[in-house]
Amino acid sequence: MTCRPGDAHEPGASATAGPGTSGAAGAPDTRDAPGAPGGARVPLAALLEENTEDLYENAPCGYLSTLLDGDIAKINRRLLDWLGYRREDVVGHKRFADLLTVGGKVYYETHVAPLLRMQGELGGVALELRAADGSRLPVLATSTVKTGDDGQPLLIRITLSDARDRRAYETELLRARQEADRERERIQSLATTLQRTLLPPVLDDVPGLDVAAHYHIASPDSVGGDFYDLFPLSHGVWGMFLGDVCGKGASAAAVTSLARYTLRAAAVYDPDPAAVLGNLNTVLNHEYNGDDPRFCTVVFGLLTADGRGGFRITLAGGGHPPALVMRADGSADYLPTPGGQLIGVLPDAHIVTAPVHLSPGDTLLLYTDGLTEAHTDQSGGRYGDEALLDFARALAPTTASATVEALSGLLDALGTGVDDDTALLAITVPRRAGEEER
Amino acid sequence: MADAETTGTEHAEQLSAVTTDRDGVRVVTLAGEIDHHTGDTLRRSLDGTGVPGLRVVADMHQVTFMDSSGINILIAAHTALTEAGGWLRVAAARNAVKRTLGLVGVDAFIDCRDTLEEALPD
Numbered sequence: 001m002t003c004r005p006g007d008a009h010e011p012g013a014s015a016t017a018g019p020g021t022s023g024a025a026g027a028p029d030t031r032d033a034p035g036a037p038g039g040a041r042v043p044l045a046a047l048l049e050e051n052t053e054d055l056y057e058n059a060p061c062g063y064l065s066t067l068l069d070g071d072i073a074k075i076n077r078r079l080l081d082w083l084g085y086r087r088e089d090v091v092g093h094k095r096f097a098d099l100l101t102v103g104g105k106v107y108y109e110t111h112v113a114p115l116l117r118m119q120g121e122l123g124g125v126a127l128e129l130r131a132a133d134g135s136r137l138p139v140l141a142t143s144t145v146k147t148g149d150d151g152q153p154l155l156i157r158i159t160l161s162d163a164r165d166r167r168a169y170e171t172e173l174l175r176a177r178q179e180a181d182r183e184r185e186r187i188q189s190l191a192t193t194l195q196r197t198l199l200p201p202v203l204d205d206v207p208g209l210d211v212a213a214h215y216h217i218a219s220p221d222s223v224g225g226d227f228y229d230l231f232p233l234s235h236g237v238w239g240m241f242l243g244d245v246c247g248k249g250a251s252a253a254a255v256t257s258l259a260r261y262t263l264r265a266a267a268v269y270d271p272d273p274a275a276v277l278g279n280l281n282t283v284l285n286h287e288y289n290g291d292d293p294r295f296c297t298v299v300f301g302l303l304t305a306d307g308r309g310g311f312r313i314t315l316a317g318g319g320h321p322p323a324l325v326m327r328a329d330g331s332a333d334y335l336p337t338p339g340g341q342l343i344g345v346l347p348d349a350h351i352v353t354a355p356v357h358l359s360p361g362d363t364l365l366l367y368t369d370g371l372t373e374a375h376t377d378q379s380g381g382r383y384g385d386e387a388l389l390d391f392a393r394a395l396a397p398t399t400a401s402a403t404v405e406a407l408s409g410l411l412d413a414l415g416t417g418v419d420d421d422t423a424l425l426a427i428t429v430p431r432r433a434g435e436e437e438r
Numbered sequence: 439m440a441d442a443e444t445t446g447t448e449h450a451e452q453l454s455a456v457t458t459d460r461d462g463v464r465v466v467t468l469a470g471e472i473d474h475h476t477g478d479t480l481r482r483s484l485d486g487t488g489v490p491g492l493r494v495v496a497d498m499h500q501v502t503f504m505d506s507s508g509i510n511i512l513i514a515a516h517t518a519l520t521e522a523g524g525w526l527r528v529a530a531a532r533n534a535v536k537r538t539l540g541l542v543g544v545d546a547f548i549d550c551r552d553t554l555e556e557a558l559p560d
Binding site: 244246247248295297319320321338339340341342345346349350369373380382419420 | 509510541
């Protein structure tokens with residue numbers, strides 16, 4: 001786009017005809033018929049602007065020239081139309097700054113004008129014009145200082161482009177961004193809600209047992225596949241489980257949900273821990289044997305009150321990291337279930353059980369590998385099984401709530417190093433009133 | 439060794455997979471960590487789509503870590519290759535990786551060998 005008025009026409013030359021002819025209006029328009037009879041080709045000149053004055057007045061942008069003090073010396077028709085002023089209202093009566101909104105005026109006088117004096121030209125300045133009717137018109141201003149032959153500044157020339165489209169674009173951009181932010185919040189809230197449905201809202205109160213659980217979300221954008229529960233089976237008998245579905249997102253969440261409800265139902269059907277995991281294996285193996293196989297690792301425990309204040313527990317392991325027991329005497333150890341296989345891959349997964357007895361003051365911890373596989377440094381270090389065992393040994397003797405509190409503190413301290421969700425479930429047989437710590 | 443020919447190399451930030459052909463067996467030499475950031479590299483290197491009867495050895499002697507996402511990929515690859523008449527073997531896993539394979543019980547149905555030579559057919 002050519003937006004430069006001819007030098008010969010300012011100042012005060014608005015009535016002078018341009019050097020061109022009377023314009024293209026009188027020339028026959030043959031552009032639509034290049035192959036018309038007679039074969040007359042369109043002269044190139046007919047396509048060009050011939051009347052510089054007409055171009056100046058009606059160009060698709062606003063022009064004005066001011067004296068060095070800002071008094072408007074010349075203004076084009078386009079800009080007058082935009083503003084709703086008559087030429088005589090403006091030329092010799094207003095300064096350029098008078099055409100701007102209050103904010104624009106301050107900005108022009110404190111920033112634009114000094115820079116312009118220093119540099120001799122300035123482009124891309126966003127300003128807001130105020131029209132005669134008070135409406136506002138966003139424009140982009142480009143200014144140059146015209147100097148005389150002796151190098152002295154004479155005039156300031158200003159070109160104003162209509163920036164309403166740009167403003168609309170910016171508004172649209174802002175709106176899209178706000179929409180994206182809202183969308184992100186919705187997804188996070190959906191993920192959080194979904195996550196909550198995969199976990200028991202509150203764990204049952206088990207007589208004679210203190211229970212604590214924690215779910216650490218690594219990323220608020222996606223649903224993880226960890227799950228746990230603790231529920232009554234019959235008088236004095238409880239079931240508990242904790243597991244981890246390989247993978248993340250909606251399909252993992254579907255398996256998580258299926259696993260949780262299958263485990264609860266299977267435990268009612270046959271509470272033997274190996275049978276419970278065997279039933280889950282059958283269900284998952286049938287359900288997810290397609291192109292996107294999903295498996296889980298689980299530990300299931302059957303808790304029976306022993307009538308002397310303690311609990312007999314049978315743990316069944318399906319490829320899950322070993323449970324940790326922290327004893328009243330301050331010792332701590334893993335309870336491995338070697339040979340147990342992850343659930344859902346094979347038609348008949350091998351499941352291994354191990355007995356454990358909890359006496360008053362003993363604590364059992366189930367966890368998922370988000371904790372042990374957390375990064376501890378930039379060079380690939382992981383938290384690991386040994387560190388967790390050391391941590392447990394330092395904690396013991398302890399309680400379920402103290403264990404979960406200490407470990408959730410550890411997860412927070414590991415920060416972004418924890419890149420998978422982590423579930424924790426701990427139970428303690430509380431000491432009897434008056435019993436001293438051994 | 440003389441007929442070993444490098445047929446592909448792939449690098450993720452934390453995992454590289456170099457593929458060579460050893461007498462018709464694809465040997466994938468992995469180095470680094472296998473987790474959900476690098477899983478795609480492992481998945482592609484074990485992919486036998488369109489190659490019926492493909493035999494693959496995943497040489498793990500330079501793998502320092504593998505999590506459950508790696509297990510997922512090994513199982514999927516094992517299933518796909520077996521269905522297509524081929525097989526997957528894991529060779530020379532270090533203790534850290536061996537422990538993960540053993541913990542979830544995958545070593546009971548994916549053939550795991552102590553050395554690359556043992557994993558190659560006679």
